[in-house]
Amino acid sequence: MNSPGKLFTTSLLVLLILSIFVLAGSAKSGNQSDPDAQALQNFRNRIDQYMDIHHRADAKVPHIKPTQSAQKIIDRRHAFAAEIIKERGAVKEGNIFTPEIDAYFDRLIHSAYQANTRGINATLECLNSINQEELKPNALYPRAPSTHRCLRLSCCMFLICLWSWSTALLTRI
Amino acid sequence: MRRLILSTLVIALVGVWAVHFAHSRTSAVAAVRHADDGGLTLPLKANSVRFVAIGDNGTADSSEYQVGEQMQKVQQISKFSFVIMLGDNLYGGSSAGDYASRFERPYKALLDEGVLFYAALGNHDDQNEISYAGFHMEGHRYYTHIEGNVEFFVLDSNYMDGAQLDWLQQELQKSVAPWKIAYFHHPLYSSGKTHGSSRDLRTVLEPILDKYGVNVVFSGHDHVYERVYPQNGILYFVMGSSGKLRNGDLRNDSLKAAGFDTDRSFLVGEITGDDFYFQVISRTGQTVDSGVFKRQALSAAGEESDAIPGSN
Numbered sequence: 276m277n278s279p280g281k282l283f284t285t286s287l288l289v290l291l292i293l294s295i296f297v298l299a300g301s302a303k304s305g306n307q308s309d310p311d312a313q314a315l316q317n318f319r320n321r322i323d324q325y326m327d328i329h330h331r332a333d334a335k336v337p338h339i340k341p342t343q344s345a346q347k348i349i350d351r352r353h354a355f356a357a358e359i360i361k362e363r364g365a366v367k368e369g370n371i372f373t374p375e376i377d378a379y380f381d382r383l384i385h386s387a388y389q390a391n392t393r394g395i396n397a398t399l400e401c402l403n404s405i406n407q408e409e410l411k412p413n414a415l416y417p418r419a420p421s422t423h424r425c426l427r428l429s430c431c432m433f434l435i436c437l438w439s440w441s442t443a444l445l446t447r448i
Numbered sequence: 449m450r451r452l453i454l455s456t457l458v459i460a461l462v463g464v465w466a467v468h469f470a471h472s473r474t475s476a477v478a479a480v481r482h483a484d485d486g487g488l489t490l491p492l493k494a495n496s497v498r499f500v501a502i503g504d505n506g507t508a509d510s511s512e513y514q515v516g517e518q519m520q521k522v523q524q525i526s527k528f529s530f531v532i533m534l535g536d537n538l539y540g541g542s543s544a545g546d547y548a549s550r551f552e553r554p555y556k557a558l559l560d561e562g563v564l565f566y567a568a569l570g571n572h573d574d575q576n577e578i579s580y581a582g583f584h585m586e587g588h589r590y591y592t593h594i595e596g597n598v599e600f601f602v603l604d605s606n607y608m609d610g611a612q613l614d615w616l617q618q619e620l621q622k623s624v625a626p627w628k629i630a631y632f633h634h635p636l637y638s639s640g641k642t643h644g645s646s647r648d649l650r651t652v653l654e655p656i657l658d659k660y661g662v663n664v665v666f667s668g669h670d671h672v673y674e675r676v677y678p679q680n681g682i683l684y685f686v687m688g689s690s691g692k693l694r695n696g697d698l699r700n701d702s703l704k705a706a707g708f709d710t711d712r713s714f715l716v717g718e719i720t721g722d723d724f725y726f727q728v729i730s731r732t733g734q735t736v737d738s739g740v741f742k743r744q745a746l747s748a749a750g751e752e753s754d755a756i757p758g759s760n
Binding site for chain 2: 326338339340341342343344345346347348349351352355391393394397
């Protein structure tokens with residue numbers, strides 16, 4: 276049986292060792308967060324620059340008065356996009372998502388995925404429905420086929436019908 | 449014998465599926481009533497402000513049209529005069545035809561009746577929609593509109609820059625409307641599994657909403673309906689299922705006062721005096737939530753007193 280004095284000393288030692296681990300861990304994470312903060316700041320700066328281009332392009336393309344004509348709005352959209360393309364010149368993929376920023380978001384998404392697997396999967400499902408070949412720098416965001424869900428549902432319904440039909444046929448035999 | 453076993457199996461499977469389907473349909477539905485024939489719970493008082501809120505609606509799917517039909521039925525009884533759109537008004541609005549199939553046709557009956565639509569931009573919307581006359585944005589990403597004793601503050605939560613925040617503070621500061629309602633696409637509070645609360649946006653926006661006594665906030669983005677327990681006295685709604693739907697996407701957490709995630713829906717509201725009556729109606733005309741919210745009083749210091757939460 277341990278004496279109370281010995282128990283106290285042991286507890287103190289355990290606490291001391293634990294504290295060392297916690298402090299070491301926080302120091303390590305502190306070191307890690309600096310490049311993260313830098314990457315995030317870099318990303319924000321690049322987004323701000325991108326938005327500046329948007330604002331400049333927006334100022335260059337004549338604004339239209341409120342109109343019922345959807346075609347006029349679509350035409351303005353295309354003119355606006357053309358102006359952005361002109362402003363950004365020969366920008367290449369990775370202009371905003373540099374390798375450092377890319378790595379930062381990879382880590383962020385990985386940790387988010389652990390916390391919200393369903394949510395991230397739903398987002399990925401949305402992205403998968405977009406034709407990846409159309410995703411190019413400075414191109415208009417491609418249109419997701421809204422029918423893919425319906426198509427999948429129809430296939431499921433068809434399979435269910437097929438199954439029911441074959442079951443019914445089997446019962447006749 | 450084999451015939452008997454197979455038939456039993458088929459019946460059992462169909463039975464299990466039917467029970468499961470019926471359960472999932474009714475589990476989120478509270479106090480089902482049909483709204484299309486006088487089932488409105490609103491008081492319909494003279495000189496009250498009546499409106500409808502829809503979000504994430506612009507799909508052009510049959511569901512959007514069915515919600516539009518229900519809205520028209522409600523309009524015939526309640527005579528609401530305007531609709532607030534919480535963003536994602538036109539999914540894939542890249543051709544002129546999209547404006548017709550996603551907005552003009554689903555709500556044609558309402559538009560013909562002279563009902564006005566006031567839109568906020570969602571993440572699927574093109575910025576140039578601000579020039580579309582049907583959305584009454586008058587060329588602005590963020591703007592206000594006043595209806596009776598209510599001032600609506602419409603924000604663009606896609607890009608909440610300093611200029612927009614400054615503008616909001618100024619507009620709220622000078623507003624003399626007894627009721628202040630803000631709406632924008634991304635929810636500050638949401639129990640949606642897919643997106644959930646927009647915490648970054650909450651950090652910058654909530655202090656302003658609290659400080660200047662905003663009473664009610666509407667958002668979309670999560671494709672469900674949710675009424676959140678009042679936060680610092682403000683009543684928050686997520687109405688992101690007027691076209692899109694994420695079936696079963698609501699989590700049961702401490703935020704959720706009421707919710708509906710098994711079909712599309714819209715909210716009809718009426719403000720009279722210090723009371724805001726609301727009723728949420730599904731695509732099929734069922735009432736899935738309703739209640740009354742009393743306007744929180746502002747003290748001399750600009751702090752709000754406790755609000756009375758709405759109830760089913």
